[in-house]
Amino acid sequence: MTPTNTPTLKDAVRYGLLSGLIEINLSAIGFILLLHQRELVAGAFTMGHLFLFTAPIGFAYLLAKKTAAHSRSRVLGYGAIIGALTALPLIILVFLATAFDIRQFLLNISPDLITLLTFGQSVVTGSLILLAINVVLGMLSAALYLLPPQWRKMAVSGLAWVAISGTFSEILLGRLRSFFGRGLTDLIFTGKSLNPGFAVFILVAGALYSYFSQRRHARKEAEGDRSDATVLSLPIETINKIILGVVLLLLPVLLGSYLTEVTNNVGLYVLMGLGLNIVVGFAGLLDLGYVAFFAIGAYVMGILTSEGALGLGMGFTFWTALPFSVLAATLAGILLGMPVLRMRGDYLAIVTLGFGEIIRILALSDMLKPFIGGAQGVLQIPKPSFFGIDLIQPGQLYYIILACVLLAWFISARLRDSRLGRQWMAMREDEDVAEAMGINLVSTKLLAFATGAAFSGLAGAIFASKLTSIFPHSFNLLVSINVLSLIIVGGIGSLPGVVVGSLILVGLPELLREFAEHRLLMYGALLIFMMLARPEGFWPSEVTKRELHAFEEQHQPGTSSD
Amino acid sequence: MLQRLKEIDMLDLFLWVFRTVILVVVVWGTIATIIENPYPTQTWMETIVAGIAQGSLYALIAIGYTLVYGVLFMINFAHGEFFMSGIMTATIFLAGPMSASGYLDRHPYLGLLWITLVTMVVSTAIAVLTERVAYRPLRYAPRLVPLITAIGASFFWQNYFRGLFGSEVKPFPQIAPFAGKITLGSIVVLKTHLVVIIAAILMLIGLYFFVMKTKTGKAIRAVAENKDVAALMGIDVDRAISSTFALGASMAGIAGVLYALVFRQIHFFMGFIPGIKAFTAAVLGGIGSIPGAALGGLFLGMFESVGPGLFLEGLGIPAPHQLKDVIAFTMLVLVLIFRPQGILGERLAEEKA
Numbered sequence: 027m028t029p030t031n032t033p034t035l036k037d038a039v040r041y042g043l044l045s046g047l048i049e050i051n052l053s054a055i056g057f058i059l060l061l062h063q064r065e066l067v068a069g070a071f072t073m074g075h076l077f078l079f080t081a082p083i084g085f086a087y088l089l090a091k092k093t094a095a096h097s098r099s100r101v102l103g104y105g106a107i108i109g110a111l112t113a114l115p116l117i118i119l120v121f122l123a124t125a126f127d128i129r130q131f132l133l134n135i136s137p138d139l140i141t142l143l144t145f146g147q148s149v150v151t152g153s154l155i156l157l158a159i160n161v162v163l164g165m166l167s168a169a170l171y172l173l174p175p176q177w178r179k180m181a182v183s184g185l186a187w188v189a190i191s192g193t194f195s196e197i198l199l200g201r202l203r204s205f206f207g208r209g210l211t212d213l214i215f216t217g218k219s220l221n222p223g224f225a226v227f228i229l230v231a232g233a234l235y236s237y238f239s240q241r242r243h244a245r246k247e248a249e250g251d252r253s254d255a256t257v258l259s260l261p262i263e264t265i266n267k268i269i270l271g272v273v274l275l276l277l278p279v280l281l282g283s284y285l286t287e288v289t290n291n292v293g294l295y296v297l298m299g300l301g302l303n304i305v306v307g308f309a310g311l312l313d314l315g316y317v318a319f320f321a322i323g324a325y326v327m328g329i330l331t332s333e334g335a336l337g338l339g340m341g342f343t344f345w346t347a348l349p350f351s352v353l354a355a356t357l358a359g360i361l362l363g364m365p366v367l368r369m370r371g372d373y374l375a376i377v378t379l380g381f382g383e384i385i386r387i388l389a390l391s392d393m394l395k396p397f398i399g400g401a402q403g404v405l406q407i408p409k410p411s412f413f414g415i416d417l418i419q420p421g422q423l424y425y426i427i428l429a430c431v432l433l434a435w436f437i438s439a440r441l442r443d444s445r446l447g448r449q450w451m452a453m454r455e456d457e458d459v460a461e462a463m464g465i466n467l468v469s470t471k472l473l474a475f476a477t478g479a480a481f482s483g484l485a486g487a488i489f490a491s492k493l494t495s496i497f498p499h500s501f502n503l504l505v506s507i508n509v510l511s512l513i514i515v516g517g518i519g520s521l522p523g524v525v526v527g528s529l530i531l532v533g534l535p536e537l538l539r540e541f542a543e544h545r546l547l548m549y550g551a552l553l554i555f556m557m558l559a560r561p562e563g564f565w566p567s568e569v570t571k572r573e574l575h576a577f578e579e580q581h582q583p584g585t586s587s588d
Numbered sequence: 589m590l591q592r593l594k595e596i597d598m599l600d601l602f603l604w605v606f607r608t609v610i611l612v613v614v615v616w617g618t619i620a621t622i623i624e625n626p627y628p629t630q631t632w633m634e635t636i637v638a639g640i641a642q643g644s645l646y647a648l649i650a651i652g653y654t655l656v657y658g659v660l661f662m663i664n665f666a667h668g669e670f671f672m673s674g675i676m677t678a679t680i681f682l683a684g685p686m687s688a689s690g691y692l693d694r695h696p697y698l699g700l701l702w703i704t705l706v707t708m709v710v711s712t713a714i715a716v717l718t719e720r721v722a723y724r725p726l727r728y729a730p731r732l733v734p735l736i737t738a739i740g741a742s743f744f745w746q747n748y749f750r751g752l753f754g755s756e757v758k759p760f761p762q763i764a765p766f767a768g769k770i771t772l773g774s775i776v777v778l779k780t781h782l783v784v785i786i787a788a789i790l791m792l793i794g795l796y797f798f799v800m801k802t803k804t805g806k807a808i809r810a811v812a813e814n815k816d817v818a819a820l821m822g823i824d825v826d827r828a829i830s831s832t833f834a835l836g837a838s839m840a841g842i843a844g845v846l847y848a849l850v851f852r853q854i855h856f857f858m859g860f861i862p863g864i865k866a867f868t869a870a871v872l873g874g875i876g877s878i879p880g881a882a883l884g885g886l887f888l889g890m891f892e893s894v895g896p897g898l899f900l901e902g903l904g905i906p907a908p909h910q911l912k913d914v915i916a917f918t919m920l921v922l923v924l925i926f927r928p929q930g931i932l933g934e935r936l937a938e939e940k941a
Contacts, residue, residue: 055751
């Protein structure tokens with residue numbers, strides 16, 4: 027890639043300043059302070075701290091990686107420089123904030139933030155502590171690279187275990203308590219977070235786990251029997267599938283009602299994601315107005331079944347209305363698809379965005395108010411019932427959503443491997459060539475739009491009866507952006523990627539409510555980051571992986587002049 | 589063969605029906621409104637002037653889309669955020685304090701000049717930074733990739749400024765010489781509208797000469813024509829692209845100041861919808877063309893302002909002004925379907941779209 031030259035002092039300064047810039051911005055937008063509310067280790071370490079020190083640790087490690095190959099002696103020094111330069115802008119901020127009233131401009135530079143940055147000490151002592159911690163962490167992180175790889179992996183694994191179990195301690199606590207009672211949880215937790223003793227235990231456990239898994243890996247490698255692995259993998263795969271199936275069936279019992287509710291939301295987004303994945307991932311048509319079909323599905327369900335003033339009162343139940351919702355969304359998909367058939371790429375994106383907005387504005391307008399309620403929305407939509415049982419609990423709705431997701435998954439997977447799927451992918455690669463090969467672009471595109479819209483309509487219908495009321499503001503552009511982001515994060519065109527993306531982008535912010543406030547900021551940053559660093563997503567499909575790597579090989583040497 | 593012909597005919601038929609339906613609705617609505625005649629002439633005049641002012645704002649923002657599209661063939665989705673970032677920063681750091689201390693009342697023009705300068709600097713800085721971080725490394729990636737980063741950048745900046753300055757609507761102070769109305773011949777117009785129109789015209793003329801006459805402008809045009817050849821001619825392509833972004837963003841910054849003068853409300857989300865509409869304007873006029881952006885902005889502003897009253901009122905639709913965005917987006921759809929090259933675009937957009 028780039029010519030390998032030894033990092034110099036200038037690089038260290040640049041990394042340090044960048045790291046400082048990131049931390050001061052994270053502080054200024056209130057991110058750090060908000061996350062400070064979540065304790066990872068009781069009384070010692072919060073998530074705010076974690077993010078406050080992420081940049082220096084990360085940059086020191088990165089630079090150490092580059093430096094260590096050339097000169098091991100400089101590694102620690104550079105780490106210290108990066109740490110110091112990260113602390114410097116923060117210290118300046120602390121002094122400025124105590125001298126002037128910055129808060130009238132930047133409302134998140136609050137006294138609480140200053141307390142956090144100075145660790146509750148006076149300005150001077152606190153600044154020195156901040157500086158010292160940053161320098162030490164920078165050096166430690168750089169030193170990590172000097173360790174033998176085995177030790178390094180152990181250390182990283184242990185720390186990651188603590189961070190993850192600390193992050194989810196509140197959920198962990200709730201679940202463990204409901205299964206094992208107070209005795210166990212009092213041992214592990216103080217308040218809602220891990221107690222320091224147990225944190226050390228997890229650290230050690232994580233390191234040991236890493237040690238043993240590395241040993242096992244090494245042994246496998248030494249035996250090196252590939253044929254053995256494939257023969258074995260068949261039954262193992264089946265067993266894994268069975269375990270997955272059982273877990274999916276028992277999930278509401280394992281998770282409790284709050285987490286099941288979260289899972290349901292994730293499930294709805296998976297459903298939409300699977301639909302958009304067909305449009306964007308398979309057929310390569312960037313649709314930013316995807317929420318329109320979700321809205322249509324929801325409104326049709328609402329109006330058909332509502333017991334309120336807007337309901338048709340024709341005796342529709344959830345199950346009889348469901349096909350109409352899906353049908354209406356599918357028709358809308360075809361209708362909105364027709365005019366844009368001749369557009370490509372970014373024009374298509376903007377036009378579909380326009381469609382999405384038109385639908386939302388119409389739903390809000392006074393013009394359609396007599397039919398769909400305007401801003402007041404449609405109320406009193408009944409929950410679905412199943413053979414006389416009203417499905418009120420999230421744990422009951424879960425099974426409907428699970429069934430729909432599995433169905434959508436099955437359809438997606440079958441379509442992907444079908445003739446139509448191959449046509450979509452051919453069209454995605456090159457429309458002109460695809461057409462020359464005898465692919466009918468009109469019907470192929472319309473089928474993509476229609477299938478995608480059908481999934482979205484299905485999700486919308488469930489959404490309506492799950493919430494029992496719908497309002498136009500639930501159907502804004504952000505939903506489309508969420509769905510698009512989750513496909514990209516998971517991996518465009520990849521079915522497991524949709525689930526991974528939904529878990530990360532929809533599930534995580536619901537579990538960590540502190541994140542929810544800055545959710546869109548992180549979506550934005552994540553989209554950019556993914557495109558720059560990992561365009562194939564976290565769980566890429568095989569095809570995309572191959573393509574992107576082929577692309578990199580073609581364009582790698584010096585195309586971006588930097 | 590016959591099969592294929594049939595299907596293409598079906599599509600054309602559908603598009604033809606689509607076009608006719610919209611045309612009939614518009615004509616019917618217009619005739620009905622004229623017969624009904626709900627508003628006096630004075631109201632129409634004011635609506636038209638407001639439309640021109642709104643259109644001038646769109647035109648200034650649209651310049652950024654057009655320039656960037658001309659050079660990189662990408663829709664810079666984050667351009668609306670460049671528009672927002674400058675004026676938001678200037679309002680918080682300058683306009684607010686200056687108004688509180690009375691400086692703005694004593695030196696309104698000088699104060700406005702400072703605000704404009706800061707706005708332009710911030711907008712430009714954000715634009716150049718975005719280009720450097722999110723677009724430049726992806727210049728040779730598939731076309732959807734930079735569009736996705738642009739969407740990401742848009743949401744990032746919106747929420748970054750929300751985090752910095754808070755999510756509530758901030759007032760922009762009234763600047764005394766621009767308050768109130770002025771009578772021109774027989775019509776009464778808001779002074780701010782007049783300021784917006786004049787400023788936009790001046791800026792557009794200045795920009796046209798900048799692009800046509802200066803060395804930087806020449807470099808931008810050369811890069812728009814062909815990046816590789818431009819590089820061979822000794823033009824620093826990266827720099828030319830950066831200056832394209834800077835130019836577009838400074839226009840957006842000025843549009844931000846003018847927007848603040850007219851609406852006097854600043855909000856982190858204020859760039860999004862005007863951004864999309866300005867893109868519509870750029871497409872309407874013919875993307876890639878500077879006079880096209882101006883013309884497209886003007887058209888869109890007029891349609892949006894006059895349209896609800898003229899087309900929809902007569903159809904008996906309640907509160908038609910809620911639907912002005914629908915008119916703008918419908919126009920976008922219609923233009924992209926039926927004349928993707930826009931009003932002034934000569935080059936067929938097919939090869940780029």
